[in-house]
Amino acid sequence: MTTSSALGTTGVGGARRRGDAIFRGITLGAGLFVLAILAAIAIFLLIRAIPALSQDKGNFFTAKIWDPDGSKVFGIAALAFGTVLSSVLALVIAVPVALGVALFIVEYAPRRLANILGYAVDMLAAVPSVVYGLWAVYFLLTEMIPLQRFLAVHAGWFPLFADPEGKASRYSQSVFAASIILAIMIVPIVAAVSRDVLSQVDPALREAALALGATRWEMIRVAMLPPSRPGLTGAIMLGLGRALGETIAVALVIGATFDISWHILTPGGNTIAANIANRFGESGDLGRSALIASGLVLFAITLAVNLMARAIIYRGGAVERSAAV
Amino acid sequence: MSTAVLPDRKVRGDLSLRTPRLSPLVAVSCAVGALAATAAAFAVTPLAGRAEFVIVAALAMVGAVTGVSWRIEGRRRALNRLVTLGAGAAFALALLPLGAVLAYTISRGLKRFSGDFLTHSMAGIGPLDKAGGAYHAIIGTLEQVGLATVIAVPLGLLVAIYLTEYGRGRLARSLRFFIDVMTGVPSIVAGLFIFAFWVLALHRGFSGFAAALSLAILMLPVIVRTAEEMIRLVPATLREASYALGVAKWRTIISIVLPTALTGITTGVLLAIARVTGETAPLLLTASGNSFIHTDPFSGPQSALPLLVFQQTQSAFNVAIDRAWAGALTLILIVVLLYVSARLLTRRNTLARR
Numbered sequence: 001m002t003t004s005s006a007l008g009t010t011g012v013g014g015a016r017r018r019g020d021a022i023f024r025g026i027t028l029g030a031g032l033f034v035l036a037i038l039a040a041i042a043i044f045l046l047i048r049a050i051p052a053l054s055q056d057k058g059n060f061f062t063a064k065i066w067d068p069d070g071s072k073v074f075g076i077a078a079l080a081f082g083t084v085l086s087s088v089l090a091l092v093i094a095v096p097v098a099l100g101v102a103l104f105i106v107e108y109a110p111r112r113l114a115n116i117l118g119y120a121v122d123m124l125a126a127v128p129s130v131v132y133g134l135w136a137v138y139f140l141l142t143e144m145i146p147l148q149r150f151l152a153v154h155a156g157w158f159p160l161f162a163d164p165e166g167k168a169s170r171y172s173q174s175v176f177a178a179s180i181i182l183a184i185m186i187v188p189i190v191a192a193v194s195r196d197v198l199s200q201v202d203p204a205l206r207e208a209a210l211a212l213g214a215t216r217w218e219m220i221r222v223a224m225l226p227p228s229r230p231g232l233t234g235a236i237m238l239g240l241g242r243a244l245g246e247t248i249a250v251a252l253v254i255g256a257t258f259d260i261s262w263h264i265l266t267p268g269g270n271t272i273a274a275n276i277a278n279r280f281g282e283s284g285d286l287g288r289s290a291l292i293a294s295g296l297v298l299f300a301i302t303l304a305v306n307l308m309a310r311a312i313i314y315r316g317g318a319v320e321r322s323a324a325v
Numbered sequence: 326m327s328t329a330v331l332p333d334r335k336v337r338g339d340l341s342l343r344t345p346r347l348s349p350l351v352a353v354s355c356a357v358g359a360l361a362a363t364a365a366a367f368a369v370t371p372l373a374g375r376a377e378f379v380i381v382a383a384l385a386m387v388g389a390v391t392g393v394s395w396r397i398e399g400r401r402r403a404l405n406r407l408v409t410l411g412a413g414a415a416f417a418l419a420l421l422p423l424g425a426v427l428a429y430t431i432s433r434g435l436k437r438f439s440g441d442f443l444t445h446s447m448a449g450i451g452p453l454d455k456a457g458g459a460y461h462a463i464i465g466t467l468e469q470v471g472l473a474t475v476i477a478v479p480l481g482l483l484v485a486i487y488l489t490e491y492g493r494g495r496l497a498r499s500l501r502f503f504i505d506v507m508t509g510v511p512s513i514v515a516g517l518f519i520f521a522f523w524v525l526a527l528h529r530g531f532s533g534f535a536a537a538l539s540l541a542i543l544m545l546p547v548i549v550r551t552a553e554e555m556i557r558l559v560p561a562t563l564r565e566a567s568y569a570l571g572v573a574k575w576r577t578i579i580s581i582v583l584p585t586a587l588t589g590i591t592t593g594v595l596l597a598i599a600r601v602t603g604e605t606a607p608l609l610l611t612a613s614g615n616s617f618i619h620t621d622p623f624s625g626p627q628s629a630l631p632l633l634v635f636q637q638t639q640s641a642f643n644v645a646i647d648r649a650w651a652g653a654l655t656l657i658l659i660v661v662l663l664y665v666s667a668r669l670l671t672r673r674n675t676l677a678r679r
Contacts, residue, residue, distance in 0.1 A: 016573040019573050019575050019576070020573055020574050020575050022575075023574075023575035023578070024487075024491045024575075026483060027483045027484070027486045027487035027490070027491060028487055028491065029483075030480050030483035030484045030487060031483075031484045031487045031488070031492070031496075031500045033480070034480070034484055034500070034503075034504060034507070034545065034549075035500060035503055037507075037542060037545075038503055038506075038507055038510075040518070040522065041510065041514065041515075041518040041542075044518055044521040044522045044526065045514075045517060045518060045521055047521070047526075048521040048525060048526075096415065097415045097418055097419050098415075098419070099415070100411055100412045100414070100415020100416065100418075100419075101412075101415050101416050101419045103408075103412045103415075104412040104413055104415065104416040105416070107412070108409060108412050108413065109416075117416070119668065120420060120423070121416075121419060121420070123423060123664065124419065124420075124422070124423050125600075126599055126600070126603075126660050126661075126664055127423070127426055127427075127603070127657065127660070128602070128603020128604070128605070128631055128653075128656055128657070128660065129603065129604075129605065129606075130603065130605040130631045130634045130635050130638070130653070130656075131426065131430060131603070131634070131653045131656060131657060132426065133635075133638065134430075134634065134638050134649055134650070134653055135425070135426045135429055135430065137638065138429075138433070138646070139425070139429050143376060146374050146376065146377065147376070184422045187419050188419075191419065215401050215402060215404070215405035216405055216408075216409070217404055217405040217407075217408040217409070218401065218405070220408070238509065241509040242509070244511070245509075245510075245511020245512065245513065245514065246511070247511070247512065247513040247605070247606035248605040248606050248631075248635060252635075252638060273511060273513045273606065276513055276517070276606075276610075277513065277605075277606055277609055280609055280610055281609070288520075291517070292517055292520075292521055295513065295514055295517040298511060298513070298514060299510070299511070299514045302509055302510065302511055302514070303506065303509075303510075305509070306505075306506045306508075306509030307506055309509070310502060310505050310506055314502070
């Protein structure tokens with residue numbers, strides 16, 4: 001039952017090879033196109049940022065003013081400070097919770113429930129950021145007033161919680177508010193990646209620890225955490241990257257001022273992304289150019305954080321990539 | 326969980342089989358006692374407030390159980406209980422905002438949510454007018470997200486096919502790496518890029534299509550990754566059977582591999598759509614917003630649901646805030662619908678039954 005095509009008649013085989021080559025070329029082209037997009041983001045932001053940077057009458061990296069359309073003095077210092085401060089605080093709040101969530105789902109929750117619980121945590125990431133912002137403005141900020149008062153009164157000796165002008169006990173759009181909402185928003189990504197990392201620990205390691213009489217926590221500490229460390233570090237860095245770039249929710253709850261202040265409870269603060277969202281509509285040509293310049297800085301920061309995160313995760317070895325993050 | 330309570334044992338700290346254990350009954354009564362003590366403290370002392378009560382009660386309950394466990398079971402088991410309770414508390418804490426956001430949005434949104442809201446635009450609505458709706462924004466969102474999907478899905482699929490079927494060596498590795506990095510590009514940066522490239526450099530102006538381009542950039546990496554994962558799950562035997570019949574590789578991919586992975590890929594696409602539907606930041610810089618019904622996505626500013634919510638939120642008037650909540654409710658309904666369909670599809674996915 002040999003047909004000519006199975007024997008590899010040159011005509012058919014040639015067409016087939018040509019078809020394969022063309023298809024391979026198309027898919028490769030698509031891949032290269034995606035890389036080109038990434039490069040184009042950097043290039044176009046740079047091109048549009050240059051006119052603003054060359055007309056900046058202040059020092060772009062140190063000025064704490066944003067007035068490109070008026071006095072043409074603007075600088076990224078206060079914005080970059082606020083971005084990093086709010087994101088790091090968000091990380092401090094979110095990481096313990098996210099690791100607890102991941103441990104709970106992998107280790108403690110009943111097997112049948114684990115999937116559904118993980119799904120519930122993923123739903124946290126599904127809520128649009130503008131809805132989080134709206135909720136924060138009309139619900140969370142008011143609910144937080146007692147907590148702010150408590151921190152200002154009882155922990156005011158700690159520089160971050162200092163409240164020299166006694167404003168913390170009122171409704172306030174502050175860095176603290178922004179950090180809380182950011183923390184809520186990054187818990188799902190940190191938890192999802194950590195969950196994947198923890199669930200891939202070799203069962204033999206866990207069983208060996210348990211067989212030696214370790215309690216469950218001791219087993220987690222000696223058998224699960226050490227091999228997971230690179231993956232967990234990567235997960236935290238991904239959360240940081242998310243927090244740095246989050247825009248709308250922060251734009252709604254932060255004070256939008258231009259100063260460098262460590263007093264997170266008092267009204268004020270700003271981030272690069274929030275500033276772009278708040279100022280874009282009212283800006284002129286130079287103003288928009290300046291915003292693009294600040295966006296370029298944000299892109300550079302998040303790119304660096306993400307590159308590092310991925311490099312750590314990849315070096316960590318056989319961590320499967322989870323799709324939903 | 327052993328329930329043997331051996332109160333006469335004095336030996337603590339070792340984990341021999343006869344070490345005393347806390348029975349669940351004792352643990353629960355410790356927790357209840359702590360709760361009662363907290364309630365009493367709130368009734369007598371100046372402590373007050375709902376949130377404070379939950380925090381203090383939770384701390385007291387964890388403290389009581391851990392303390393008693395330390396006395397009876399020793400340090401190691403007490404620590405174990407502490408971590409167990411801590412993980413459970415973290416999980417509850419993480420889900421608290423989800424419940425709060427959903428409940429609050431539904432209760433506030435229903436005030437203004439109606440057929441009228443869904444079928445009217447904001448044309449000619451003054452700052453104090455009660456009327457007005459989201460019709461124009463829903464049209465905008467559907468068009469923008471639809472176009473973004475049409476752009477991102479074929480491109481993402483092709484990239485995924487390259488990565489799984491053809492890509493070898495350094496190029497494929499770095500491509501995969503950069504696609505992972507691309508998931509971390511902030512949405513506002515994607516918006517700025519399209520603004521700088523499409524709106525300014527190509528002089529196309531604000532439009533729904535510009536918004537779709539920025540959303541496509543955000544969807545792309547998600548689609549590539551899910552599609553790649555699903556294609557990898559297609560059994561090699563299916564491919565080999567096809568090759569054995571003399572079918573070319575590219576035909577095998579198109580008519581055997583992709584259809585087999587279709588359910589999983591669709592799930593990924595739905596999740597990607599759900600993610601970008603709520604994106605606001607890039608739309609501010611690309612679609613710009615419009616209070617009139619504007620059906621042509623290729624020219625002129627267009628509105629979108631998240632944009633409408635954001636703009637109404639910034640108003641000082643209650644009528645606008647009510648509209649913002651109703652818009653937020655609409656948005657959440659759409660996103661939940663997408664998530665639930667993705668979830669139902671996953672159940673039917675024979676490749677990835679986990």
